[in-house]
Amino acid sequence: xxxxxxxxxxxxxxxxxxxxxxxxxxxxxxxxxxxxxxxxxxxxxxxxxxxxxxxxxxxxxxxxxxxxxxxxxxxxxxxxxxxxxxxxxxxxxxxxxxxxxxxxxxxxxxxxxxxxxxxxxxxxxxxxxxxxxxxxxxxxxxxxxxxxxxxxxxxxxxxxxxxxxxxxxxxxxxxxxxxxxxxxxxxxxxxxxxxxxxxxxxxxxxxxxxxxxxxxxxxxxxxxxxxxxxxxxxxxxxxxxxxxxxxxxxxxxxxxxxxxxxxxxxxxxxxxxxxxxxxxxxxxxxxxxxxxxxxxxxxxxxxxxxxxxxxxxxxxxxxxxxxxxxxxxxxxxxxxxxxxxxxxxxxxxxxxxxxxxxxxxxxxxxxxxxxxxxxxxxxxxxxxxxxxxxxxxxxxxxxxxxxxxxxxxxxxxxxxxxx
Numbered sequence: 001x002x003x004x005x006x007x008x009x010x011x012x013x014x015x016x017x018x019x020x021x022x023x024x025x026x027x028x029x030x031x032x033x034x035x036x037x038x039x040x041x042x043x044x045x046x047x048x049x050x051x052x053x054x055x056x057x058x059x060x061x062x063x064x065x066x067x068x069x070x071x072x073x074x075x076x077x078x079x080x081x082x083x084x085x086x087x088x089x090x091x092x093x094x095x096x097x098x099x100x101x102x103x104x105x106x107x108x109x110x111x112x113x114x115x116x117x118x119x120x121x122x123x124x125x126x127x128x129x130x131x132x133x134x135x136x137x138x139x140x141x142x143x144x145x146x147x148x149x150x151x152x153x154x155x156x157x158x159x160x161x162x163x164x165x166x167x168x169x170x171x172x173x174x175x176x177x178x179x180x181x182x183x184x185x186x187x188x189x190x191x192x193x194x195x196x197x198x199x200x201x202x203x204x205x206x207x208x209x210x211x212x213x214x215x216x217x218x219x220x221x222x223x224x225x226x227x228x229x230x231x232x233x234x235x236x237x238x239x240x241x242x243x244x245x246x247x248x249x250x251x252x253x254x255x256x257x258x259x260x261x262x263x264x265x266x267x268x269x270x271x272x273x274x275x276x277x278x279x280x281x282x283x284x285x286x287x288x289x290x291x292x293x294x295x296x297x298x299x300x301x302x303x304x305x306x307x308x309x310x311x312x313x314x315x316x317x318x319x320x321x322x323x324x325x326x327x328x329x330x331x332x333x334x335x336x337x338x339x340x341x342x343x344x345x346x347x348x349x350x351x352x353x354x355x356x357x358x359x360x361x362x363x364x365x366x367x368x369x370x371x372x373x374x375x376x377x378x379x380x381x382x383x384x385x386x387x388x389x390x391x392x393x394x395x396x397x398x399x400x401x402x403x404x405x406x407x408x409x410x411x412x413x414x415x416x417x418x419x
Contacts, residue, residue, distance in 0.1 A: 006189055013182050017175055024171045031164050035157045036073075042100040044068045047078045047148065049099075053092040058082050064143075074153040079145045084110050089146055104156040107149040209242035216242075265308035265395055269419050272312070272347060273303040276335050279316045284333075287324055292331045300337035300345055304419040311392045316349070318385040319412050323351035326410075345418045350411040357406040364402065365390040 047068045055063055060082050067079040093108060150156070158165065216235040219225065225232045277296070284292050323333055334350040356364060367387040393400045393414060404410040 046096040046100040049096045050092040074150040076148045081143045109147045111145050209245045212242045267306045270307045270309050273298045283320045294333045297336045300339045302418045305416040306419050307396045315392045318389050319349045327353035343418050345416045347414045352409050355408050356404040
């Protein structure tokens with residue numbers, strides 16, 4: 001699948017996922033609202049029937065106009081305009097609410113208009129002490145009325161939406177698995193690209209010394225070479241050097257298999273300032289085609305850490321080699337150390353090279369990843385150096401971060417625990 005096709009697929013998949021989630025949430029909300037409206041409707045009808053029952057019991061012909069008022073989503077007041085017997089009210093509430101399929105716990109209170117206060121209150125099942133409605137919320141009226149409070153209205157409605165809850169859960173599970181599958185596809189695509197780049201880089205790195213060895217061996221086969229021992233020695237040396245390069249490259253490839261579990265570190269006191277100077281001088285001494293200016297600003301008073309000198313040496317070698325590889329003809333290399341509180345040593349390695357874009361900064365510590373430069377192999381490597389740097393820093397309980405504006409210059413900043 002091409003990159004463009006994958007991008008279109010991912011975009012359509014994301015739109016589908018968002019559409020499914022939004023639609024499900026919308027319909028679930030609509031179903032909840034419909035159930036809530038049906039609940040309110042049934043309660044209002046049931047309470048009107050309760051009023052009729054009380055009026056009939058009291059042998060009164062006057063029925064209040066629109067007696068039921070909904071004060072809050074779960075709190076109703078019902079005007080009766082006549083005395084209310086608590087037992088009669090409780091009986092009619094149980095009968096009428098059950099008749100209209102309102103099977104939820106409720107609290108009812110009777111208002112005494114003469115004393116302007118609640119005269120009586122009770123719960124339908126008595127299994128829990130529900131909070132009594134604050135009097136300030138009640139209408140102060142000259143007529144008799146009662147109130148009904150449903151404390152568990154929302155949970156009760158949700159219990160009646162079991163099928164919707166199950167279907168929504170299934171949809172969410174499908175969406176999660178689909179999203180996970182999409183993530184796996186993208187990750188596999190990314191790994192495939194990394195693998196392809198790694199194979200291309202490895203082929204290029206191995207092809208060059210093999211070609212040199214092949215040409216040198218072909219030259220040695222010439223019988224005339226036996227008469228010129230100096231030339232024969234020269235070509236033999238070339239073959240040996242190129243073979244040594246191949247060995248080094250293969251060792252680097254094989255080192256990829258090493259993980260955090262089988263890399264062993266031996267802790268000892270290491271002077272990082274001295275180590276950086278030693279490593280930098282070794283790396284710079286091998287370069288003959290570039291002009292390199294190496295500057296230091298060592299301001300740390302305590303520049304000793306507990307670490308493995310060999311792996312720390314390899315760590316700084318990778319950073320300095322990268323600075324040399326990805327710089328122009330004139331490299332300015334800067335190494336700094338600073339004391340950081342509490343008990344931390346900050347080390348920075350900066351260069352004036354080509355820089356690293358913000359997008360690539362997120363991935364440069366991934367194994368095999370190399371900053372794309374097109375189909376040009378002007379710098380050698382397999383994309384394992386910075387992943388090794390990150391691993392060694394982690395094993396020394398140090399942090400590492402990169403800073404670059406993406407145009408020129410890169411700074412790697414490491415924070416170690418001081419000895």
